[in-house]
Amino acid sequence: xxxxxxxxxxxxxxxxxxxxxxxxxxxxxxxxxxxxxxxxxxxxxxxxxxxxxxxxxxxxxxxxxxxxxxxxxxxxxxxxxxxxxxxxxxxxxxxxxxxxxxxxxxxxxxxxxxxxxxxxxxxxxxxxxxxxxxxxxxxxxxxxxxxxxxxxxxxxxxxxxxxxxxxxxxxxxxxxxxxxxxxxxxxxxxxxxxxxxxxxxxxxxxxxxxxxxxxxxxxxxxxxxxxxxxxxxxxxxxxxxxxxxxxxxxxxxxxxxxxxxxxxxxxxxxxxxxxxxxxxxxxxxxxxxxxxxxxxxxxxxxxxxxxxxxxxxxxxxxxxxxxxxxx
Amino acid sequence: xxxxxxxxxxxxxxxxxxxxxxxxxxxxxxxxxxxxxxxxxxxxxxxxxxxxxxxxxxxxxxxxxxxxxxxxxxxxxxxxxxxxxxxxxxxxxxxxxxxxxxxxxxxxxxxxxxxxxxxxxxxxxxxxxxxxxxxxxxxxxxxxxxxxxxxxxxxxxxxxxxxxxxxxxxxxxxxxxxxxxxxxxxxxxxxxxxxxxxxxxxxxxxxxxxxxxxxxxxxxxxxxxxxxxxxxxxxxxxxxxxxxxxxxxxxxxxxxxxxxxxxxxxxxxxxxxxxxxxxxxxxxxxxxxxxxxxxxxxxxxxxxxxxxxxxxxxxxxxxxxxxxxxxxxx
Numbered sequence: 002x003x004x005x006x007x008x009x010x011x012x013x014x015x016x017x018x019x020x021x022x023x024x025x026x027x028x029x030x031x032x033x034x035x036x037x038x039x040x041x042x043x044x045x046x047x048x049x050x051x052x053x054x055x056x057x058x059x060x061x062x063x064x065x066x067x068x069x070x071x072x073x074x075x076x077x078x079x080x081x082x083x084x085x086x087x088x089x090x091x092x093x094x095x096x097x098x099x100x101x102x103x104x105x106x107x108x109x110x111x112x113x114x115x116x117x118x119x120x121x122x123x124x125x126x127x128x129x130x131x132x133x134x135x136x137x138x139x140x141x142x143x144x145x146x147x148x149x150x151x152x153x154x155x156x157x158x159x160x161x162x163x164x165x166x167x168x169x170x171x172x173x174x175x176x177x178x179x180x181x182x183x184x185x186x187x188x189x190x191x192x193x194x195x196x197x198x199x200x201x202x203x204x205x206x207x208x209x210x211x212x213x214x215x216x217x218x219x220x221x222x223x224x225x226x227x228x229x230x231x232x233x234x235x236x237x238x239x240x241x242x243x244x245x246x247x248x249x250x251x252x253x254x255x256x257x258x259x260x261x262x263x264x265x266x267x268x269x270x271x272x273x274x275x276x277x278x279x280x281x282x283x284x285x286x287x288x289x290x291x292x293x294x295x296x297x298x299x300x301x302x303x304x305x306x307x308x309x310x311x312x313x314x315x316x317x318x319x320x321x322x323x324x325x326x327x328x
Numbered sequence: 329x330x331x332x333x334x335x336x337x338x339x340x341x342x343x344x345x346x347x348x349x350x351x352x353x354x355x356x357x358x359x360x361x362x363x364x365x366x367x368x369x370x371x372x373x374x375x376x377x378x379x380x381x382x383x384x385x386x387x388x389x390x391x392x393x394x395x396x397x398x399x400x401x402x403x404x405x406x407x408x409x410x411x412x413x414x415x416x417x418x419x420x421x422x423x424x425x426x427x428x429x430x431x432x433x434x435x436x437x438x439x440x441x442x443x444x445x446x447x448x449x450x451x452x453x454x455x456x457x458x459x460x461x462x463x464x465x466x467x468x469x470x471x472x473x474x475x476x477x478x479x480x481x482x483x484x485x486x487x488x489x490x491x492x493x494x495x496x497x498x499x500x501x502x503x504x505x506x507x508x509x510x511x512x513x514x515x516x517x518x519x520x521x522x523x524x525x526x527x528x529x530x531x532x533x534x535x536x537x538x539x540x541x542x543x544x545x546x547x548x549x550x551x552x553x554x555x556x557x558x559x560x561x562x563x564x565x566x567x568x569x570x571x572x573x574x575x576x577x578x579x580x581x582x583x584x585x586x587x588x589x590x591x592x593x594x595x596x597x598x599x600x601x602x603x604x605x606x607x608x609x610x611x612x613x614x615x616x617x618x619x620x621x622x623x624x625x626x627x628x629x630x631x632x633x634x635x636x637x638x639x640x641x642x643x644x645x646x647x648x649x650x651x652x653x654x655x656x657x658x
Contacts, residue, residue, distance in 0.1 A: 039563045040485055043475035048491075050472070050532030054510065055498040061509035073512045126396065129389055136393075142644060143397045149636045149647070151592045153611040154629045158407045160615070161418075161622060169622075172406055172423040204399070209651065216652035236385070265504050268594050272612055284504050291508045292599075304505035315500040 062308075065301035066092055072295040092302035102303060105283040108195055109263040115199030116259035122203070123210035124252065128240050130211075131218045141215070145208030152205070156272035159201050163187040194279040198270050205269075206262075210255060217248045250325045257321065260314050264307060283307060348426070404633070411437075411626035418622050433621075437628035440614055451631060454610035461526045461606070462590040466583055468531035473582065474575060477541035478567050482553060499535035507599060514600065525600045530590055537582045544578035545571065581650040584643065588636065607632050 069091065096102045126144060130137050147155065164171025165186045174184040188194040221244055229239055245252075267284040274280045281289075283303070291300035410418045412429045421427055438451045480492065510529075511520075519525040548571065556566045594608035605613060611628055614620050640647060 035562055035564075036483060036485070039567075040479055040483060042564075043479050043567075044491075047472035047476045047538075050528065051494060051498060053513075054529060054532040055501060055506070056494075058506050058510040058513055059501060061513065062506065065509055065512075073515050126393075129393065134386075134389065134393075140393045140397055142640070143400050145648075146637060146640060147400055149588055149592075149640055150633045151594075151608055151611070151636065153594050153608045153615075154632045157611060157615055157625055157629050158403050161407060161410060161626065162403060169419040175419070175423065204403075212648055212651055216648065235382075261502075265502055267504060272594070272615065287505055287508065291511070297508060297512070300508045304508050307502055307505045311500060311502050 062301045062304050065298050066305050068092075068298050070296075070298040070301075072297065092299045093305075095299060096302050096306060102286065102299075103306075105281050105286045106264065107191075108280065108282050109266065111192070111195035112199050112202060112266050113259060113263040115196075115203050116206075116262060117256070119203040119207050120210055120252065120255055120259065123207055123214055126207075126211045127214035127218055128236075128244060130215050131221070131244065132236065141212070145212055147205050147207070148209040150205070152268040153272050155201065155205055156269045159204075159269075160273050163197060188274055188277055188280065191279045194274070194277060198273070198280055201269055201273075202266065213255070214248055214251065217251050218244055221247045253321065254318065257314060257318050261311055264310055348429070407626045407629050411623060411630050413623050415621035415623055418626075433623040433627035434631065436621075436624045437614075437631060440610075440617075440620075440624060440628065449605050449610070451607075451610060451628065454605040454607050457523060457601075457604050458591055458606040458608075461523055461530070462587055464527045465530035465590055466586050468527065469534050469537050469586055470579055470582055472531060473534065473537035473541045474572060474579075476538050477545050478571060480538075481542055481545040482550075482563075495535055495538060498533070499539075503533055504595065507595075511599065519600070521601055521603045523601060523604060526596055529596055529600065530586075530593075534586070537586065540581055540585075541575065541578050544575060548574060580646060584647055584650045588639075591636070 126141075130141050160171070162172045163174075165174055165184060165188070170178065170184050171187075173187070178184055185193075187197050225243055226239055229243060234242075264283055266282045267288075270277075270280045270282055271285055284307075287300050287303045287307070290296050290303065406423050409423060409426055411433050412431070413421065413427055413433075414430065417427050440451065476495070480488070514520055514525055514529075519528070552570055552574075553566050556570050557563075561569065592608065593606075594612065597606040597609050598612065601609070611625075611632055614625050614628055
């Protein structure tokens with residue numbers, strides 16, 4: 002008995018439709034019925050919500066994106082009735098023709114630069130913590146804490162610091178004035194405004210990356226490091242030749258996923274600068290078109306563009322994981 | 329809260345500062361002890377003698393650590409200082425120095441909406457909604473996540489690969505843009521402005537917890553199932569009596585990751601629950617209301633981030649490892 006179980010286990014994956022492992026023990030039909038019952042009972046809720054909250058809206062979004070659909074109160078566009086002549090012509094054409102709609106992707110570019118800087122700094126601190134200097138636990142905790150904090154709270158925190166009203170200057174400007182300078186309007190101009198927001202984003206997420214890298218570095222053998230230390234290798238050499246090769250996969254993965262993060266920025270600019278034209282992100286624009294201007298068809302087209310970007314990234318990610326043999 | 333405010337305002341400025349300092353040193357002592365207890369044994373390893381160059385690099389390394397720590401602490405500290413000031417003091421005095429100090433901002437922040445608008449919710453109500461919604465969402469997430477993981481990890485059936493692909497594709501789809509069509513769907517189901525909508529969306533679109541459970545379950549030896557089956561358990565009993573109780577580490581990871589995520593989420597409640605506030609939307613409403621003083625906003629910010637910081641200090645190691653395991657697939 003024991004042996005049968007053992008062999009079926011070592012015979013890798015479960016071949017679909019084959020249940021020989023259990024037929025040994027009990028009546029075949031009884032087990033099969035029980036199995037079907039369990040699968041149905043266990044999957045009914047998750048599968049219903051998966052279809053309802055992911056696939057139905059996905060299908061709807063594709064459908065909406067092809068038609069003029071102005072407001073949820075309007076009758077819904079139907080695939081056949083409206084005819085295919087509008088297909089792609091209006092919404093998608095507009096998305097690519099009107100810079101108003103794709104310009105927000107330039108904002109994502111600034112955040113992308115921010116995330117590359119963030120990954121570099123995270124790598125630096127993760128390496129430092131690998132060597133466990135005195136107080137490592139404290140510094141690691143402090144640098145990590147922002148990634149747990151409420152995003153709206155963070156936005157308000159930095160609004161107080163970067164504020165620039167004629168009546169009341171924020172902390173940074175009042176320091177600049179006190180030292181004899183002119184107050185800076187931090188959210189004026191494309192580069193300045195978005196660099197400030199990208200800085201806040203780095204402030205928030207740096208610790209997250211750092212802990213992830215540090216966690217991966219933990220698996221690097223300490224013996225190897227100690228051996229190299231006796232051989233006289235410096236920290237930089239140890240990083241380059243021992244640590245980096247072991248974590249380069251996760252670093253690269255994070256660089257790929259940074260694109261996803263950059264195109265999906267929403268919370269901080271929305272709370273801090275809800276109506277600033279310079280800092281409008283792609284999501285903010287999409288939401289504005291959908292919920293303020295009621296152009297749902299157009300917003301859905303923008304959503305599909307976003308979906309395409311993210312899908313390309315996902316394909317890259319999968320290809321990369323396959324290549325490196327990561328799960 | 330009211331009580332503290334009353335006591336604090338009666339005291340003279342100096343005494344107030346002394347109290348803050350005294351409490352501060354007690355709390356600091358506790359944290360320090362905590363961090364020392366959590367030190368890695370490797371930290372005490374023998375130090376090799378350092379060359380002068382290495383010593384300089386060491387100093388530079390510490391300088392960079394201190395700068396990073398200051399950059400993190402400074403904004404939080406400034407907001408804390410501002411939360412104890414009147415609006416006029418915030419914009420006229422040094423942002424780093426305490427003034428006479430008043431806790432009344434905290435009372436105002438707690439009761440903000442009751443005072444400023446007709447909406448009777450206090451920050452207490454916002455916390456209650458947030459906790460209630462998070463608890464139900466987490467319970468549902470754990471339930472459906474572990475169910476799916478059990479089926480995928482222990483059974484073979486027709487269409488299993490299709491099912492896996494469905495979940496995989498769903499993990500790619502960006503939920504932020506999906507709201508364009510999801511909102512229409514929720515409106516059709518008459519779920520807008522109902523707290524249950526948040527519970528359904530949080531638990532219904534979560535894929536990460538399935539991966540966490542699946543990873544964990546694949547590492548549980550199948551011999552356990554076999555033994556239980558031989559002993560006469562049916563597959564349901566195997567799950568509820570054997571597998572589920574063994575999944576505590578994975579469950580606590582999901583509770584931590586999801587709990588923090590739901591507590592901090594702003595996007596979903598701002599779209600689907602405009603009639604009640606969660607902590608995030610409460611904070612945002614303060615910023616948008618005309619004439620809110622910054623002292624009150626800062627007090628609310630401190631109230632909102634305090635629970636997270638306390639939980640982090642208590643569960644530091646679980647949070648670090650939970651983050652690393654949750655990050656494998658995300």
